[in-house]
Amino acid sequence: MKNNKFGYLRFMLITLVILTATLSCERDLSEDAVFATNSNTGEIFTDTPVGLGSDFYFPFLGSKPTAWSVDNSEGYESSVSMRIDVPNENDPEGNYAGAIFRVEGQGRDLTGYNALTFWGKASRGVNIGELGFGLDFIEDKYQVSVSETSFGTTWKKYIIPIPDASKLIEERGLFWYSAGTQETDGFGYTFWIDDLKFENLGTLGDPRPEIYNGEDSISQAFLGNSAVLDTPRVIFNLPSGINQTVSVSSSYFDWISSEPSIVEIRDSGTIQILSGGASVITAAMAGVQAIGSVTIEVVGGFVFAPTPTRNPADVISIFSDVYDDVPVEFYNGYWQPYQTTLSDDFAINGDNILNYTNFNFVGNQFREPSIDVTENSNLHINMLIPGNVPPNLDFLISIINFDGDGVENGRQQVFFNSSDFIADTWSTLEIPITLSNKDGIGLLIYENVNGSSLSNFYLDNIYFY
8 A cells, every 4th residue: 555645745845846946937937837737646546546536436327336345355465455246147236347437526647657557356267348447427538448358366467558648638537347247157256456556667568559450441431421430459568578459549549531521530539421532541649650541432322211200109219310219228239259240330410320330140238227118019120231132131130028137038039031121222120029028128139140141231210119
């Protein structure tokens, strides 16, 4: 545990130096002089939360809110650490553990550091789903995360590099985690974290930034289309010699459009399609050119799905710009390691479209709360397959109901084949609900089955009526 006396003495010494320099100066300070006012404390948890304030812990939606605690009998080189109890998948209070640590008040100046470090261990060998920093539930501008971090049963030091610390002048999102039971057959476990802090490590290798998986890819877009920029990644060489890949926010990168009159890059981390033609998108991070690019080819105007006309009072909407949607946890849950499906969602003139690429299966989850469709007899979905319809198309939609304890108690499956679709044309799928229990529907799953080779499609207007 750190001794706060040293921090206080250092502060007093710095204050005296500044005061002496100011009094001995023969002229006034420039009106342009700016002093940093944010704390540059690196410690987040060292036997106790450090300088976070009284209101710093914010659980994710659907996670168990009491998963995190301070353990006074377990620690690295001490008897105290952070304890995270990952619940069983059927725990009614939440089926996973996940939260952010957001410093109360002003954020911290982290420009003097190059990594977030901590010591960790678990009650069993397990991979922790996501760990990182930069999530504050406000802007979430400078997110960084690592996936599937291997925890053993003995203490080990972990390093999450900072892509470009010069951006972190006032960062409030100091840490976040998300852990489930996908690889433990639904059974809970515990992991501990101690000495959580930002450090300046002199042994980190130079970063290698990549966009679009480090490949030179081609993407098609429509006039008026707006879309989110790629989630880049940066590869660092750790002191151990192992390469560490971190997923980072696009805000760490400087993006360039070769033809800004065709594709404009916005400060919000999105692109806007302005005119016909093609533009190459590249990027750099902290002056280092990123590997990879995307050439965006504008193919013309987009044809929208038919506008729904049903009475809103008769509709429970999952995804539609015509109706008010119920709370949805995710439209693409990315169930690792088996799912390959990616999302390339976009909006044109304010009309939002779900776009799934590299498709094998994907889910829309709305379990917090689930919905009661006892009075709603049908599920409506608009679906478009661009290019051409695979002749071997075998497309499965599953509608899943849960009981009050979150346990599945009903599943309806509906199959569609190539005869149900025409390429580049919106199909309307009307599915009568035949479930005996339909008071707790919380999940829709779309799947390729029986060797189907569908890879790309759009969805809109998903609702029960």
